[in-house]
Amino acid sequence: MNARGAIDRRREAPYESAGQLYWLVGAVVLSAFPHTPYVNPWIPAMVTCIALWRIILASRRGPLPPGWIRVPLTIIAFAGVLLTYRKVSGLDAGSSLLLVMAALKLLETRGRRDRAVVVFICYFLLFATFLREQAVWSPIYLCLAVWLATTALVQTARSGTSMPIRMSLMLSARIILQALPLMALLFLLFPRVPGPFWALPQTAARATVGLSESMQPGDITQLALSDKIAFRARFTGPKPASADLYWRGPVLGKFDGRGWQHGGSGFFPDLVNRVSAAGTQVSYDITLEPSGQRWLLALETPVEWDAPRAFVNSNFVLKRFSRVDRRLTYNAKSQLNGTTPGNLPGAARTFNTELPAGRNPRTVAWARERYAQSGDNRSYLQGLLNHFQDQPFFYTLTPPALGSEAVDEFLFDTREGFCGHYASAFAVLARAAGIPARIVTGYQGGELNPWGGHWVIRQADAHAWVEVWLDDRWERIDPTAAVAPDRIEFGMDTAVDRGTIAGAELRRASALLEQLALSWDAINAAWNRWVLAFGPENQASLLEWLGIREPNTRHLVALLTAGTLLSLSWLAWQFQGGQPKPDPLERAYALLCRRTARLFRARYPQETATEYAEAAAQHLPEIGNELQHLFRQYNELRYENTAEKDPGGLKRTRAFAERVRAFKPARPPEVARPA
């Protein structure tokens, strides 16, 4: 477009009125607000300054800042973002860029389209907000922010003056309400393509607190301080006892003398047919928070699951091929007890009895001595548990730091530890005696939410226990239970003095608060489960529920098309909407015009009430005064704002209608006389 075209366009689309600008600034402020805690403080400060500047300019009807101010300002702002974040991708840098763009665009709102672009940036900022957080209140914020931004769009799409505030708010509310069914339809039926196309923002990785595939002394202690929810579970059938709730996570078989790792060579085919028909099975749904890891949690031992692309590995850990980057809902079935014996292959036996040579010498020597005394595997292990119970071992969240010979130091010097310490020591003691043993990490217990009927498992419920090969099967032994049986029976809170656990204090502060917290969590659970975890699997089950066998994407598209057409025709019907009944004032006015027309002539369509009344009065001088009075009254009722005292001018309208009905002028004789 050439320069003249641009100038013409600007002239054609005049500057906005101050009223329109306030809407624009309001929309920018509301959509920028949730970003302020996350971005560098200079950015919100700049946005505020520019918004204020723009408002002052608008209220003084001053001109927009000239190019020699705007261009350097733009360069400085973008350079500032680049210097602050050293990149333009990523959530923080990206939203900073959007904020800066919105603010700078406010300074050059020359035409309708410029103003529309400001609102579009607001929509984008809103989108970025949801990448940061999708809490239960998000839909409320979504509706409010879209409402305000859309009202700003309604206002700024106008040329010149703004619409009355109430009217514009009602209009955009109407548009949004009409759009909601379409939104629901699209949300439910728009085919969801699984999997990310490019790298996820850093928040997914940064925010992940949870189990990992290695365990150093004290690792789980850090988790225990986190009140963050790991997952929620809801049992569909019988509910197991709290002591049976061992949520199995990664199995660690490789010991380096200090910590445990998921051994690279640990995938030995575990040929044991672990599950027997005799055990109790429980079925449950799990809503897993994004962990950034590849394992899914399930009760020991998972036998059935409906999570897509998931499998149970040789360690009986439920895993999947891709990382859990979003909230995931799946159903699983587990067998709580009763396993059938099997064979442990030689390589697996070696792997699970391996201890690094020369490490923790005191432990190894002590173990061999005790094993020689007991002779029998089971009594040896029982003896170890008794040792933990009888000797002054303490279960604490703040264990002293351990050096390189961690197990030696723990067993013989500090004797204070958390579940990881006990599990680690127990496994080393078992291995020293030649009994295959490995560490299982996961979560134990959880908190039952009576409102939602589901279990909430927090990172604080992270746990580590031991599996030993006894009687030709892997058997779970939880040495922590020997030290702090309450931990297993009643959960974390009763086992330790919980002064340090974040949020737990508050949760326990009072019964009422606890109830509130529980009901809030129930809402959150439902939100996560039904809205945020909604994905391709749910769409498939929705289609199945609708009676479609073997649902696929084509069914979704067909259903979506049908639904959209249906709602569109509903909308069209709404706009058809027949002829609304004229209001009483219009009816009375029509009657008045008819009565006048009988004596004079019909009102021309272009004639205003006043013009018609004047012409009629001149023609009919006898009733001229009354005629003019009635028409004047109509004008007053129609065009004067009587809303405050008499809403809608209803009383006066009725009186007017009464007067019109009473107005029955006789045909003047000279007109009636035939020519």
Next chain:
Amino acid sequence: MFPVVKRTTSRLQNHLRRWITSRQGIDPRELKLDSGRIYILPTRAGIIFAAIIFTMLVGAMNYNNNMGFALVFLLTGIAIVSIHHCHGNLKGLQIIALGAEPVFVGGSWQFRFALRDPARRARWQVAVSWDRGKPQFAELSALGETTVKLSHAACARGLAAAPRMLISTRYPLGLLRAWAWINMDLSGLAYPRPATSSTGEASGDYGQRDQGRAATGDDDFSGLRPWRPGDPTRRIAWKALARSGEKLISEYKAGLPAPRWIDWHSETAPDLEQQLSQLVHRVLSADAEGWEFGLRLPTQTVPPGRGPRHRHECLKALALMDGTSAA
């Protein structure tokens, strides 16, 4: 590249316009817009909006962000709903052409149009313009009715057809533009431009006017009679009007002089248009003086008369004067 695009689009537009004209034909002067003639397309802002929705959709898919999906789908719904609002803002609107008063060449006709909604709905931001002209924005409150004036320059005397009308709206969100072309076959009458002074043979005319002045001298004042349409403003008894509020006309004993004739052949100008201009000037001054006068043209004779109606008849005759028959 851009000029090519521009040329192509303008050619396409012209083609489209011709097609629309042939499709719609000539519209009546009182017209109700129905769906058949309302066209709707996204504006550039609408295209940007669609691009933004698409970008956000890809983002929501990538991050599997269900609130993001919700936002994207809500905005999609809003865009779809706004199609109905935009279309509905024009549909059922009634346009009544009220015509334009004649003007002199060089002036502009003010074509007036009444917009009303028989279904009594509010209409916002209805832009009324000539095709490719500058729009006038009209708003109809519920039950309201409004008049829009479109001006069109009068370049030559005589009757001239008004261009095609365009009625459009971007309501409510500016994402879409609905429009309708209206071809009502309206025309405006342009009187020839008056000459600044009459240069023709003026003696007789001016002499007579002097006599007229004498005849209307104060001495001959005979009384007042009620005002009738056509009486010159000059002779309104202003004092009496101020006193009684009634328009009265001073009458003179001498009565009015005999009607005079403004004759085509009494003016000699180098060409037809100048000749007409001078005649217009004389008609105007005769009218302003309040004379009873007639107009004699080679093709037509306007019998003597007076008042605005008569003035219009004379000017119209001059405006429509056929150049070939004058020679």
